Amino acid sequence: MHSGRSAQQGRNGRHVLVVDDDPTVSEVVTGYLERAGFEVGLAADGAGALAAADARRPDLVVLDLMLPGMDGLTVCRELRARGPVPVIMLTARSDEEDRILGLEVGADDYVTKPFSPRELVLRVESVLRRSDRAAAPREAAEPAEPLRAAGIEVDRAGRRALKHGRELALTLREFDLLSYFLQHPGQVCDRERLMREVWGWDFGDLSTVTVHVRRLRGKIEDDPARPRLIQTVWGAGYRFDPAPGVAEDGGPRA
Numbered sequence: 001m002h003s004g005r006s007a008q009q010g011r012n013g014r015h016v017l018v019v020d021d022d023p024t025v026s027e028v029v030t031g032y033l034e035r036a037g038f039e040v041g042l043a044a045d046g047a048g049a050l051a052a053a054d055a056r057r058p059d060l061v062v063l064d065l066m067l068p069g070m071d072g073l074t075v076c077r078e079l080r081a082r083g084p085v086p087v088i089m090l091t092a093r094s095d096e097e098d099r100i101l102g103l104e105v106g107a108d109d110y111v112t113k114p115f116s117p118r119e120l121v122l123r124v125e126s127v128l129r130r131s132d133r134a135a136a137p138r139e140a141a142e143p144a145e146p147l148r149a150a151g152i153e154v155d156r157a158g159r160r161a162l163k164h165g166r167e168l169a170l171t172l173r174e175f176d177l178l179s180y181f182l183q184h185p186g187q188v189c190d191r192e193r194l195m196r197e198v199w200g201w202d203f204g205d206l207s208t209v210t211v212h213v214r215r216l217r218g219k220i221e222d223d224p225a226r227p228r229l230i231q232t233v234w235g236a237g238y239r240f241d242p243a244p245g246v247a248e249d250g251g252p253r254a
Contacts (some may be wrong), residue, residue: 011038016124017058019049019075020090021068025113029062032117033124046070050078058085060128062120065091065102076105084172086127088120103211106171130200131172147182149242152220152227154179163220173198174216181230181240190237213238 016038020026023044030040038097041058043049046067053061061079065072078085089102089110096148102110109125111120147154153162156179161168170178180189191209195201217224231239 014059014128015039015041015056015127016060016062017041017043017049017052018062019046019067019072020062020064021045023065025064025090026118028155029120032121034092036125037109038124042205043148046072046075046078049075050082053079053082053085057083060086060088060131062088062090062124063107065089072099073105076102076107080106080122080171086131086172088123088127099208100211103208103215108173109208126200132174148178149182149185149240152178152182152229153183168219170216170219174219177212177216178220181238182242185240185242188236189234189241193237 010191014037016033018026018029018040020029021044026042026044030042033040038158040051041056043052046069049061049063052058063072063075067075070078072089072091077090079085079087085179087107089107090113091102091110092113108130111123119200147156151164154175155161158253159175161170161175161178177194180194180198189197191206194209213230214224217227217230221227221229229241231241233239
């Protein structure tokens with residue numbers, strides 16, 4: 001059921017929908033978000049969350065994984081089916097599989113309970129900044145030409161990616177990750193570098209990067225089980241190889 005409570009217009013005009021069946025968690029999170037200048041809407045279950053999102057599209061959703069009835073993973077899928085919206089997943093479990101599942105359905109970040117409300121606000125602000133940069137018009141000084149390699153074309157201005165002319169259904173993070181790889185072909189990028197450059201985070205669980213690389217491979221590789229474009233360099237990170245098996249001079253790679 002959607003709560004009728006909504007804060008007065010936030011100082012920054014951004015609307016965050018908090019979905020959690022624990023009233024204590026909802027109250028604490030709402031208080032911190034309001035003090036940070038956000039307008040906050042509440043929902044206690046999946047149906048209420050979808051109804052609230054339909055009534056007013058949120059700028060970001062803080063979504064509990066364990067909800068009565070429709071779980072958070074299903075809610076996340078349904079929200080994303082309605083249009084792009086950043087999602088931060090809350091989970092009471094420390095199980096890595098739960099965190100990975102949240103990321104795999106498109107969550108932009110996750111926070112494990114118990115958590116610091118102040119840290120959650122920082123995560124909200126970070127995800128929104130990243131989303132804003134993605135949606136903002138590109139400055140004239142930035143090259144407008146699409147990035148192209150290995151049959152992949154990335155239109156950064158239009159936020160579109162294609163492989164052999166077929167549009168790829170990429171999340172915000174997957175698009176940014178692919179763009180970064182295409183801009184740094186042949187370079188070995190460790191997970192810390194990718195988290196800093198792509199996510200804009202100086203902290204966080206590095207498994208976030210691992211999951212997104214795996215998801216991206218599933219969308220651009222001919223055989224994700226034997227990736228050829230995004231190579232794992234054991235102990236070092238990942239390398240985007242636009243011409244696997246072929247050296248720069250055109251001959252076979254040693």
